[in-house]
Amino acid sequence: MxxxxxxxxxxxxxxxxxxxxxxxxxxxxxxxxxxxxxxxxxxxxxxxxxxxxxxxxxxxxxxxxxxxxxxxxxxxxxxxxxxxxxxxxxxxxxxxxxxxxxxxxxxxxxxxxxxxxxxxxxxxxxxxxxxxxxxxxxxxGTVCSRELNSPFLTVPEAVKSATELLDSVSEGYVVLFPGASIQERRWGERKFVALAEKIAALGFPLVIVGGDDDLTVGEAVEKNVVSAKNMAGKTSLLETASILRGATLLISGDSGVLHMAVGLGIRTVSLFGPGIAKKWAPSGHRHTVINHHLPCSPCTRFGTTPPCPIGAKCLQDMTVDEVFTAAETLLHSHA
The missing domain is CATH 3.40.50.2000 (Glycogen Phosphorylase B;)
Structure with missing residues (x-):
């Protein structure tokens, strides 16, 4: 050169x-x-x-x-x-x-x-x-650190604040993102509802974010959990970032929303199966990655995940108690 x-x-x-x-x-x-x-x-x-x-x-x-x-x-x-x-x-x-x-x-x-x-x-x-x-x-000739400084995302001042968007939701809320780009990465409505009930019992309000495809899950959580607010399909991506910025914790699958939370400095619990955890999962004491490491996972390469002949067992075998325990540990952490 x-x-x-x-x-x-x-x-x-x-x-x-x-x-x-x-x-x-x-x-x-x-x-x-x-x-x-x-x-x-x-x-x-x-x-x-x-x-x-x-x-x-x-x-x-x-x-x-x-x-x-x-x-x-x-x-x-x-x-x-x-x-x-x-x-x-x-x-x-x-x-x-x-x-x-x-x-x-x-x-x-x-x-x-x-x-x-x-x-x-x-x-x-x-x-x-x-x-x-x-x-x-x-x-x-640029030498980059192998450490990731977070937060590295900045929500523009013109975007509505979490307080404006969420109205009556109190501080310290936990965000759930049930969505995924493909079915193999969806954990399931019943599991998210059961998880939300357990987190609400700890005294944490909940907010569900996502797109139109996540409306049904969001409505089910809101119906069953008094302290939950469904924002799925109701916010832009920048407004979702604003909501994440005010959160105590995000629970999500392998998704763009997960990476937004990491970029905003928010604690996360993430569910990995088809995706390559080495490539996409956040690391450090503020993040917990749940991964059962089945012999057939990860199966995604360069953004393509093949149809799963065993019903995404790598993800579906994750229990509500397993995810709740990881969330409870981070919620009680002061790090």
Missing amino acids: PANSLTDIQQILFIRPGGIGDAVLLIPAIQVLRLRYPHAKIEVLAEKRNAVIFELCPQVDKIFCYDRWRDWKRLFCSSYDLIIDTEQWHYLSAVIARLLRAPVRLGFATNARSKLFTHPVSYSHDDYEVFSFYHLLHPL
């Missing part, structure tokens, strides 16, 4: 297609690069489904979307010194990085896409995804 390629970087583009979790866990790398190039303009090319996450990162100057066609003209009229494609497997983002013709292009060398980068970077399923994104910065 020519010396002036490093010193003359004024315009940077991160490419981040995909889901919410990848977008959240990319943000620490963006913040590291902001420290390295404090005067550079940092832009992100995302998708409508995950673009709003970058509004939680004040270091990002502009957000473009794949699926917003007016953005393409702006992209191709821009001139970039550095493009970092953070997609782990698919080709489209690598092709876009090549077409935009930046002199320095970094990306994961997981397949033939590596030929489209000036500096292809290795990728491992054994690294926490934050550290995989840090690894993309190594060709720039």
Whole structure:
């Protein structure tokens, strides 16, 4: 890499297609690069489904979307010194990085896409995804810590506060997120209702968050637990972040909401089965990961989970008492 390629970087583009979790866990790398190039303009090319996450990162100057066609003209009229494609497997983002013709292009060398980068970077399923994104910065001479500083997300001031959104819910509430992108990662309505009843008996109010697909579970919890408030399908993603910021604890499966809670510095109990815990599960004494480590799990690779012939036994064998005990321990922890 020519010396002036490093010193003359004024315009940077991160490419981040995909889901919410990848977008959240990319943000620490963006913040590291902001420290390295404090005067550079940092832009992100995302998708409508995950673009709003970058509004939680004040270091990002502009957000473009794949699926917003007016953005393409702006992209191709821009001139970039550095493009970092953070997609782990698919080709489209690598092709876009090549077409935009930046002199320095970094990306994961997981397949033939590596030929489209000036500096292809290795990728491992054994690294926490934050550290995989840090690894993309190594060709720039950037050395990143193997520690994750949290919180690293910032809820914009314009977003309603948890107090405004939740009205009568008292402080110290526990958030439940029953959702998942696929059925194999859903723990189930009856288990979440039973768990909510046990947590409520400890004196903690509960808030259920999620999308329209989580309405039924949220309504069931609210019906059975007096101190529960169902917000599933009622808030934007940024408003969900605001609710999480005020929580004592989040209980969730392997999800983007889980990563948002980690980024906001909130304690979590997470349920892992199909997903790769080494890559996606938070670590540290403020986080408890429940994982039965069945011989067939994890079965997800590069975002694809095959249909399970045994009914997602890795997740469904987790008991309400098991999850409650983990939650109770963290709720009584002062760390």
